[in-house]
Amino acid sequence: MGRAEERRARQRGGRRAAPPTRSSGTPSEGIAPGGRAAARKAAARGKKSTKKGKSGIRRLFTWKKILGAFLGFCLLGIGAFIVMYMMIDVPKGNAAAQKQSNIYEYSDGSVMARVGDTNREIVDLAEVPKSVQRTFVAAENKSFYTDSGVDLKGTARGLLNTLSGKGKQGGSTITQQYVKNFYLDQDQTVSRKLRELVISLKVDRTTSKDDILAGYINTSYYGRGAYGIQAAAQDYYRVDAKKLSVAQGAYLAALLQAPSQYDWAVASKTGKELVTARWNYVLDNMVEQGWLSKAERDDMTFPVPKEPKAAPGLEGQKGYLVKLANQQLEKQLVKTQGITQDEAEARVENSGWTITLNIEKKKQVQLEKAVKTQLISKLDPKKRSVDKNVQAGAVSVDPKTGKIVALYGGQDYTKHFISNANRTDYQPASTFKPVILAAALEDAAETQGGKAIGANTIYDGTSKRQVVDSNGDKVGFAPENEDDHDYGKQVTVQTAMNQSINSVFAQMGVDVGMDKVLETATKLGMDTGKLRPLPAYTLGTMGASPIQMAGVYATLDNHGKQVTPTIIKSAEQGGTETRMPDPIGEQVISREAADTVTSVLTGVVADGTAKVSVAENPARDGRKVAGKTGTSDDNLSAWFNGFTPDLVTSVGLFGEDAKTGAQTKMYKTAGLPRVNGGGFPAQIWAAYTFGVAAENSKFDLDTDQGAAVQPTWTPSPTPTRSETPSPSATTKKPSETPSATPTTSAPVTPTTSAPVTPTTSAPTTPDESTTSPANPFDPNGDQ
Structure with a gap:
């Protein structure tokens, strides 16, 4: 047999014969006939079986079935809509007849106003x-x-x-x-x-x-x-x-x-x-x-609308009370029902609500009387044109419940539509200073020399002193104290609060960090969302309303638990009551920080700018009082925010042009050089508070700092500046006896060195990094 034939024979035999089956022996052994073909078929069957198992779920959700289900759902929806379209008729429209009167009640349930035409x-x-x-x-x-x-x-x-x-x-x-x-x-x-x-x-x-x-x-x-x-x-x-x-x-x-x-x-x-x-x-x-x-x-130019005309029956303070109640109810409806502002307003206006307010008749009458006797009776627009431009606003809050118990929005809602109680276009001025101190205490802030900031920390009270940052570089801000008064290079924070020394709090704000100051202000209830952390805000140059400031001071009085003033006690419509938010919130600053600020603020009354109008007021009758005065640049606004343990009241006076509504200066009001926070605002506050606040109440303070637990101390004698024009305003008088006993521990007495008695000569400027101030209460003070 030739090679070609032999090769062909092998090829024919290879096709016919099954491949040899391999065993553990030699490679050529153990090949059974048809083995390879059988193996291929078995492998194919295995793959099909595996594919079949994997595609079981897919067969249940094929694209045809998904499309069919979708079309079925659409047909069902269309069918349901057709049925609904056939069943729903256009009702009779009678929107005007659906409008009902709203009834507004005092806290005791007696009717205050009915609004419904x-x-x-x-x-x-x-x-x-x-x-x-x-x-x-x-x-x-x-x-x-x-x-x-x-x-x-x-x-x-x-x-x-x-x-x-x-x-x-x-x-x-x-x-x-x-x-x-x-x-x-x-x-x-x-x-x-x-x-x-x-x-x-x-x-x-x-x-x-x-x-x-x-x-x-x-x-x-x-x-x-x-x-x-x-x-x-x-x-x-x-x-x-x-x-x-x-x-x-x-x-x-x-x-x-x-x-x-x-x-x-x-x-x-x-x-x-x-x-x-x-x-x-x-x-x-x-x-x-x-x-x-x-x-x-x-x-085209923007067409500024005319001033509004008040509805009948809302004369005096009623309109302001109704307006604030409506605003707070609308806000709650927007929040809880997901409706827009315009829908909320439409739902509240003339819609059959019975709204009971937190306003207490006795306190409301007393507040109105205080404004009339202490301010309005002393204004004579015929004699002095400036007298017709002075607007008063006030809000009184129970710090334990957050209830607005009295409110003054202006002389008459039918004549002055804007409520001075919740307008935010005027500066709170120095009434913002307690917020800076609260931020310092809450954040355990330190001075440039690394000393903890507290009531007895030493600062430089020189007017127009350049504020410096942590690197000692000037920040381009050198505020003037009122009347450009210098208080010396060594004054305590307590004295700075008493006398409202701008230069001290401007530096303190930078020491704390203005971002943290504004953060604390927000926690306390102020609207600071769009403010940049600028040193100028240490002077209270942002806008704020009496209702906001009452909330800030009520939170301090409530030991750091946030208070959001609310005028609504209950709101019911058609037998369903709308639940209002709890005015008392969470702990926003520590109790110790809040109580320390309160303690310091007692010194403003006992030995500072509110002394004449408040501390020496014969109607005080031993009540414990804390507070802060404020007077803005150009005398556009003046404030007194004060509180007793059971009542917080913010009083503001605002210069507003009677014709244009523009902000205007209040110099020469009632024949006085200017309107200060310690003048009319503090006098209104005292006449109101001492007529309604509880007697014999005491601050329960968890602190060992401030005038309530330590007498005010000033390193060198300086004149006490009262914001009330008075013959005794420049006479230095000793501080009051401490008005409360600390609840935790006695004041800390320094042990590192003997106290240094202040002298009448001006002190030398200490070196911040090495020198301890001569302070008999705090060895860690600083300039």
Whole structure:
């Protein structure tokens, strides 16, 4: 056999024969016929079996089944919507009849005011200029004239927000808002939103766009108790709706987003910025839609509204009390029910609420009397023009409960719409200094020389002293003490608080860190969210209201537990009570820090700027008192924030031009050189507090520092500066006997060296890094 044939024979035999089966012997042994083919088949069967096992779940969720389920769900939803569409009819609209009086009661349940006449006058759309009509469309719903009455995306988003507890976040068309105002209510529930959707579709099919727009602008709430565009035009611009300009219409359209917040007469700086931005947005949208020319748009200026007119029956202080109660209730509804500010206002205004206030009749009457006898009776606008520009505001709080028991918002709500009790556009001045000390104590801050800051720490009281940072570099801030008075290079923090020495607290603020100072201010109840940590704020140059400052001092009086003043005792509507937040919060600063500040503040009364008006007041009758005076630059504001163990009251006086509302100086008020915190504010405070505060109450202080447990000590004799114009204001008198006994331990007496008795000569400047001050109470003081 040739080689070729032999090769072919082998090849034929290889195809026929099964591959040899391998064994532990030689490689050529143990190959059974057909072994390889059988092995391949077995392997294939194994793979199929494995694949079958893995694809079991996949067969249950194939894309066809998922698509089928989705389509089925959609069909089910469509079917349900069709059924709902057929079952839900458009109800009779009677929004005006649904408005009810709100009843406001004193804390004892007696009726204070009944507010309920709905301020509304329906006008035909033809009476509203076409250009003004379009401002509302530009503001709320640019596609109004072409849409089907609903925004499906917005509604879906609203439903999801409701289900997730986030509340409404926009998305309603003008038709939907009209349906909500006229046919439904403001409740944020899934069922209400679905009804709104169905009714809006039906209304859009059966009602003309003009009629829908007319219904919308006639039923919307514009603030100031005004429902509808006619009432709003009268309240804000003293004209009928038919005489509104485009600029004025754009403001009213912008106003609907947040009526109270955007009311120019009472809006904060932020509120004015927001409504101005929205006014511009409305006009820009009109240009975009071709409803207003660019030239006309560019020529428009913001139309500042007129001052509001108070509703009848809200004269005197009643209007201020009702207004604050409404504001606090609206805030709670926004927070708990997820509705917008404008919806909350609409739900509160004339909606059948019975609101019981924390206001106590006796205290309210006493506060009003104190302002009248101590201030108003001494003003003579005919004799001195400045006297008509002085505004008073006051808030009195129970520090244990957070209840606002008395409030003074101005001479008369019908004459001065802005409440001076919660306006935040004036500086609290030196009444901010206790916050700086609280921050220092809470953070265990140290001076530049590494000494702990406390009541007896030594600082430089030189007027216009340059403030330096931790590196000893000047920070570019050198505040002047009042009247440019120098108190020497060695004064204790206690003396600095008594005499309100700016140079000391400016340096202390930098020592502590202004970021930490502002953080502490926020914890105590001030609104410092947008403030930068600048040294200038140590002088209290931010804005604050009496209600905020009452909260700060009430938190100190409450041993560091946060107090948020509240005027509402209960709020009930239709048998359902709305739960208000607890005015008493968590421990925001330590008890020791709060009590130490309180102890120091007793020295302001006993031996400082409030001595004449408060400590020496014959009606005091032994009551323990702490407090702080404050007078801002240019005499624009003056304050006294004071407290007894059971009552905290903040009193502020504000210079406000009677015609323009601009801030103005109060020099020469009542014939005096200027208005100081130790003058009228402290006198009002004393006349009120000593008539209603508990007698024989004592501060329960957990501290061994401050004037309440140690007599005030000053290294070198300096004149006591009283802020009350008085012949005795410059006479130095000894400090009062300590007004309380410390509850923890006796004052610490230094053991490192013998006390050094102050001399009449000016002390030499110590070296911060090496020299201990001659202080008989604290060897760790510093300049």
